[in-house]
Amino acid sequence: MDEAPELGREPTRREWAGFWCLICQQTQSAFNDKFAQFLLIPLGGWLAGTSSSIVLVAGIIITLPFFLFAPLAGWLSDRFSKRNVLVGSALAQSVILGLLCLAIIAKSLPMAILAAFALATLTAFYTPAKMGIVKELVGSRHLGFASGFQQMMAMLAILAGQIVAGIIFSDRLESSGDGWQAAYGPLWLLAILSLPVILLAWLIPPTPRGSTQPFSAALALHHGQQLRTLWSDRTLRRTSFGMAFFWGFAGFINLWSLEVAKELTGGGLEFGRVSSKFMAAASLGMVGGFGAASLLLRRRIELGWVPVAGVAMTISTLVLSMIDPSAPAFLMALATTAFFAAIFLTPLNAHLQDRCPPDKRGEILAAASLQECVAGVGAVALLYGLGSARDILGSPWWLGLHAQLLVAAIACGAITIYIVRLIPAELVRVVGLAIIRLIYRIRSTGSFPEKGGVLLLPNHITWADAFFLTAACPRPVRFVMEAGFTGNTAVRIFSQLFDTVPISSSKPREALRASAEALKEGHVVCIFPEGQLTRTGTLQELKRGFEIIARQAGCPLVPTWTDGAWGSIFSFEGNRFFTKFPYRLRYGISVAFAPAMAPDEADLEKIRRGMQQASAIALAERASDPAQANALQLAHVNALQRGTDFGVLDTDPLPDSLTALAIFENLFRAIRRESPFPDPSSETHWLGGNALREKIESSKIQHGGVFFDFSDHAKEPLAHSGWVHCPCLAINGVIIAMSMPDPPKAHPGSKDQKGCKPGALGILLPGFWIDGTTLRGPAIPEGLALPDGVTLDEEGFLFLP
Incomplete structure (x- = not known):
C-alpha cells in the first residue's frame, strides 16, 4: 500500500494520476447526481401539475441524508481506505441509477423518489471520502490548489447537470408529450456512462485507513460526539464555522434570488427562465472563484485570502442590494458575489483538511458537512422569517427584498471583522505579498530540497528581502530574528507575519538550539549570514554561527542570492533607503538557489563561494548576452x-x-x-x-x-x-x-x-x-x-x- 505524501514531499506521478482520476470520477458523479435530480423535478411537476411541492420534496431529499447519516459517513471514511469507499460509491451509483431506470419503466413516482433519496444518501457517504483523500494524494503543499480545483470541477458538473437535464427533458417532453418517455432514455444513458467511473475510482492509489472504532448501532446517533471531536480543536472549530457561514450565506443568496425571480415574473411562465439565469450567473461566478482560488493557493494554503474575500463579499452584496434585478448589471453583481464567496471558502476548506488528524479526517469532514447543512437550513429559516414578517407587517419598505439582502451584507461584514481580528498577520502577509508582486516581477531559479529542514542563507540588500524570498521560495520560510527587536511594534508584526524564530544574542547557546530545533521540525529557516544590510550592493563579511546550527540539525544549507534588488526603493542605492521613487513598476527581481550543501561541508569560504555562484545563476536569468550581464x-x-x-x-x-x-x-x-x-x-x-x-x-x-x-x-x-x-x-x-x-551610515548605529x-x-x-x-x-x-x-x-x- 502506498503511503500518503508527507508534509513538504512532492507527490509521486502515481499519486498525481490518482488525483486526476479522482477529479474525473467526482465530476462525472456530480453530473450524474444533478442530472437525475433535475429530471425528476420537472417529471414530478408534469405529473402533479405544479413543481412547487416537488421542489420542496427535492430539497428535503437532498439535505436529509446529511443529517441522518453524518456519523456513519465519517466512520466509513476513517474505518476503510478512502479509495475503497470511492470505488464502492461508484458501484453503488451505477446500481441506484439502474433502479431509477426501472422506476421510470414502472412509472412509479414513489419508487423514483426513493431512488433519488438513495442517490442523496450516497452523496452524504461519498463526500467525506472524496474530500479527505485529497491531502493523502497531493500532500499539504498542493492542497490549496487541489481543493480549489476539486470544488471548481464539482460546481461545473452540478451546473452542467442541471442545465442539460432541463433542456433534454423539455425537448423530449415537447416531442413525445409523455414525461415518463422523456425521462427514460436519458436516465439509461446516464446509467451506462456511470460504469467507467468505477474504473477511474479503482485507478486511485490505495490510501491508509484510520484506526477508528468498530461498527456498532450506536454510531448512527453519534452526532453530538462527532461535533465535539470537531469543536475540541479551536482551529478546526473556527475553520468549520467559517465554512458553515459560507454555506449559510450561499443558501441565503440562492433562495433570495429565487424570491426576486418570483417577484419579477409573478411566478408565471417566465419564472423558470429568469431563475435559471440567476442560478447560472451565481454558479459560473462560483466556478470562476474556485478556479481563481486554486491559482492563488497553488504554492501554499494562504488563510489571508479569507478576510480579503470577506471584504469583497460584503461590498458586492451591498452593491447587489442596490441594483435593479431586471438590469444586466444584476447578473454581473450576483456572479461577482459568488466569485468572492468561492475564494472565501477554498482556503478554509483546504486548511480544515490539512489540520485534521489523519485517523479522524472522515469523521471531522462529515461533522463539518453536518454543520453546513444546519447553516443552510438556518438561512432558509431566516429568509422565510423575513418574508413572513414582511407579509404580516404589510410589506414595509424596510423589509423589501433589497433590504433583506442588507442582513446578509451585515452578517458578512461582521464575520469578516471577526476573522481579521483572529488572523491579522495572515491578512497583512497576503496583502503585502500582493503589493510586492505588483511592484516587483519576481522569478526564482535553481533547485530546492522538497522536504525536511533547510537552512537558507541569502544576501541581504533591502528591507523587503523577506517578502522577496517568501514569494520566490517554493516552501514556507521562517526567519531568524533577535528577540530584543520584538519590542518594536513594526518588528513584532513582522515576526508574526513570517513566524520568526526568536533568538537572543545574549544567550548564544539557546539561540543556536532554537534555530536547530526549528530545522529538525522540518522547517525552512532563513538566516542572513551578513548580519546587516549591504550599503555597497556587494556581499559583506559573513558571520559565524550558521555552520553550528546546520551541523546540530543535520540539515542541508542553500546559499541564495537576490539579484536586481539593488536600485529598489528599499535598498541603499543613492546612499539612502526609501526616500526615492522607483525607476519603474514591475521591477525585475531574480532569486537563485545554489546547489544545497551538506552540513559537514559548511564553512565560511564555501558558503561565500556558494552565494557568489547563486549570484551568477540569478544574473543569468535577467541577462540576454554577456555584455548586458556585465552592464547589470x-x-x-x-x-x-x-x-x-x-x-x-x-x-x-x-x-x-x-x-x-x-x-x-x-x-x-x-x-x-x-x-x-x-x-x-x-x-x-x-x-x-x-x-x-x-x-x-x-x-x-x-x-x-x-x-x-x-x-x-x-x-x-x-x-x-x-x-x-x-x-x-x-x-x-x-x-x-x-x-x-x-x-555613509544609514543611521548612527549602523556598522562601518x-x-x-x-x-x-x-x-x-x-x-x-x-x-x-x-x-x-x-x-x-x-x-x-x-x-x-x-x-x-x-x-x-x-x-x-
Whole structure:
C-alpha cells in the first residue's frame, strides 16, 4: 500500500494520476447526481401539475441524508481506505441509477423518489471520502490548489447537470408529450456512462485507513460526539464555522434570488427562465472563484485570502442590494458575489483538511458537512422569517427584498471583522505579498530540497528581502530574528507575519538550539549570514554561527542570492533607503538557489563561494548576452550611479574598450561626459585608465572627485590626496571588480562598511564566482583563467600578487 505524501514531499506521478482520476470520477458523479435530480423535478411537476411541492420534496431529499447519516459517513471514511469507499460509491451509483431506470419503466413516482433519496444518501457517504483523500494524494503543499480545483470541477458538473437535464427533458417532453418517455432514455444513458467511473475510482492509489472504532448501532446517533471531536480543536472549530457561514450565506443568496425571480415574473411562465439565469450567473461566478482560488493557493494554503474575500463579499452584496434585478448589471453583481464567496471558502476548506488528524479526517469532514447543512437550513429559516414578517407587517419598505439582502451584507461584514481580528498577520502577509508582486516581477531559479529542514542563507540588500524570498521560495520560510527587536511594534508584526524564530544574542547557546530545533521540525529557516544590510550592493563579511546550527540539525544549507534588488526603493542605492521613487513598476527581481550543501561541508569560504555562484545563476536569468550581464553587474553596486553623469578623458581609450559601459549608459540613463582634463567641479565621478590617472596626478586641483581607476597601476596609491581613489579591474574588456567610496551610515548605529581597501583591486562584482582558478559568470560564459596568486578576502576584495 502506498503511503500518503508527507508534509513538504512532492507527490509521486502515481499519486498525481490518482488525483486526476479522482477529479474525473467526482465530476462525472456530480453530473450524474444533478442530472437525475433535475429530471425528476420537472417529471414530478408534469405529473402533479405544479413543481412547487416537488421542489420542496427535492430539497428535503437532498439535505436529509446529511443529517441522518453524518456519523456513519465519517466512520466509513476513517474505518476503510478512502479509495475503497470511492470505488464502492461508484458501484453503488451505477446500481441506484439502474433502479431509477426501472422506476421510470414502472412509472412509479414513489419508487423514483426513493431512488433519488438513495442517490442523496450516497452523496452524504461519498463526500467525506472524496474530500479527505485529497491531502493523502497531493500532500499539504498542493492542497490549496487541489481543493480549489476539486470544488471548481464539482460546481461545473452540478451546473452542467442541471442545465442539460432541463433542456433534454423539455425537448423530449415537447416531442413525445409523455414525461415518463422523456425521462427514460436519458436516465439509461446516464446509467451506462456511470460504469467507467468505477474504473477511474479503482485507478486511485490505495490510501491508509484510520484506526477508528468498530461498527456498532450506536454510531448512527453519534452526532453530538462527532461535533465535539470537531469543536475540541479551536482551529478546526473556527475553520468549520467559517465554512458553515459560507454555506449559510450561499443558501441565503440562492433562495433570495429565487424570491426576486418570483417577484419579477409573478411566478408565471417566465419564472423558470429568469431563475435559471440567476442560478447560472451565481454558479459560473462560483466556478470562476474556485478556479481563481486554486491559482492563488497553488504554492501554499494562504488563510489571508479569507478576510480579503470577506471584504469583497460584503461590498458586492451591498452593491447587489442596490441594483435593479431586471438590469444586466444584476447578473454581473450576483456572479461577482459568488466569485468572492468561492475564494472565501477554498482556503478554509483546504486548511480544515490539512489540520485534521489523519485517523479522524472522515469523521471531522462529515461533522463539518453536518454543520453546513444546519447553516443552510438556518438561512432558509431566516429568509422565510423575513418574508413572513414582511407579509404580516404589510410589506414595509424596510423589509423589501433589497433590504433583506442588507442582513446578509451585515452578517458578512461582521464575520469578516471577526476573522481579521483572529488572523491579522495572515491578512497583512497576503496583502503585502500582493503589493510586492505588483511592484516587483519576481522569478526564482535553481533547485530546492522538497522536504525536511533547510537552512537558507541569502544576501541581504533591502528591507523587503523577506517578502522577496517568501514569494520566490517554493516552501514556507521562517526567519531568524533577535528577540530584543520584538519590542518594536513594526518588528513584532513582522515576526508574526513570517513566524520568526526568536533568538537572543545574549544567550548564544539557546539561540543556536532554537534555530536547530526549528530545522529538525522540518522547517525552512532563513538566516542572513551578513548580519546587516549591504550599503555597497556587494556581499559583506559573513558571520559565524550558521555552520553550528546546520551541523546540530543535520540539515542541508542553500546559499541564495537576490539579484536586481539593488536600485529598489528599499535598498541603499543613492546612499539612502526609501526616500526615492522607483525607476519603474514591475521591477525585475531574480532569486537563485545554489546547489544545497551538506552540513559537514559548511564553512565560511564555501558558503561565500556558494552565494557568489547563486549570484551568477540569478544574473543569468535577467541577462540576454554577456555584455548586458556585465552592464547589470555595474548597476548593482554602489559605484557608478544610475541616472547621473560621469566624466572620461577625451584622449583615454579605456572607456571605449569596456563594452558594458555603453550598455550601462543606455539602460540606466547615465551620461558619459568627455573632457580634455579632469575637472571635479563639472563631474563628481570619473572613470579611466592610464591616461586619466596621469592627468589626475599632474593636476593642481586641490579637491578632486571620485576616480574609478582601471589603469595598470590601479592597486598603487594615487599621487594626489584630494581624490577618492577607487582601484578597479577589467580583463579583456570585462569589468571584474570595482572599488567605491565607503558608504555613509544609514543611521548612527549602523556598522562601518568598506568600499575600498589598500592593495585591493576592488570588490568582485556580484554575478561572478571563482571555480578553482577560473572566474565564471554569465558575463564570461566560457570562463576566464585568473592570474596565479589571485585571492579574495572575507569581504570579497580581490588581490593580485
